[in-house]
Amino acid sequence: MAENNWQNFLKNLGEWRGSFTKISPQGDILDSTLSxxxxxxxxxxxxxKFRLRRFEGNDYDQTPTQDYTQEYRSLGKQIIFFETGTFSKGSLQLAPFSDFGSEFGFIKSDRRLRCVLLYDRQNEFSSITLIREFRSNSNAEEGPQLTLEQLLGKWQGIAYTAYPDFRPTDKFETSLEVNQVADNQVQQTLCFSGATLTSTANIEGNKLVFNTGDNPRQIFLLPDGTSTNAPIKLELRKPFFLEVGWLVNEKERQRLIRNYDATGAWIGSTLVIEHKID
Incomplete structure (x- = not known):
């Protein structure tokens, strides 16, 4: 129901101090701005009432370089909030020669982590914006840069899939096993709803590259326990998904997945909350 979406949105109320960090399509950190x-x-x-202020340098007390406000009485149909307050927002449709992007927002206690994935008008992956936020006057801390070693092992989780028409949310169990099978290769096996998917990636610095199949993908391992999983190029008339993960702590990881069908239409978003068991 739309009213539940609003109530879940309200779980994000407060003042959040953090930064916007621009990251290149190759996973290199370019610059950061306090917010x-x-x-x-x-x-x-x-x-x-929403207010965003951005600051140059390393001081929140200076005059902001941007001060933007907006008021909300309802939410657009392109955004879904889950019961935890975590949300998925983005383009409703992939279309030729148009910009395309999605935002993934996590919240846990006094922390928020948001990540924006953008594609250019040729449907090629163009940038990442990582937004790390901390509730003002809290003792919340940032997590370390995500490493492959932190992901290795077995994870069990519960997935919640929500839909644009606000039909009842689906709930199902998941399992994920990540193993390093060679010095430069990692294999992951994902099980959900009776299906098992196995894929192998090459390790290239802070990037895992999946070249199998007709739609190459890459996973970036980023600051604050963040990972992004996205196609290098979006293909028209083929289904695809975008994903951002957040390692909340050594034993808990959350993943947000935004799914699109073969027509390029957004068909739903999934929140996976998984725990390491081995």
């Missing part, structure tokens, strides 16, 4: 985001509930939380 403060305020999400304030008004009129008995029927209205939410």
């Amino acid at each position: 403060i985001i305020n999400l304030e509930g008004l009129e008995n939380n029927q209205l939410v």
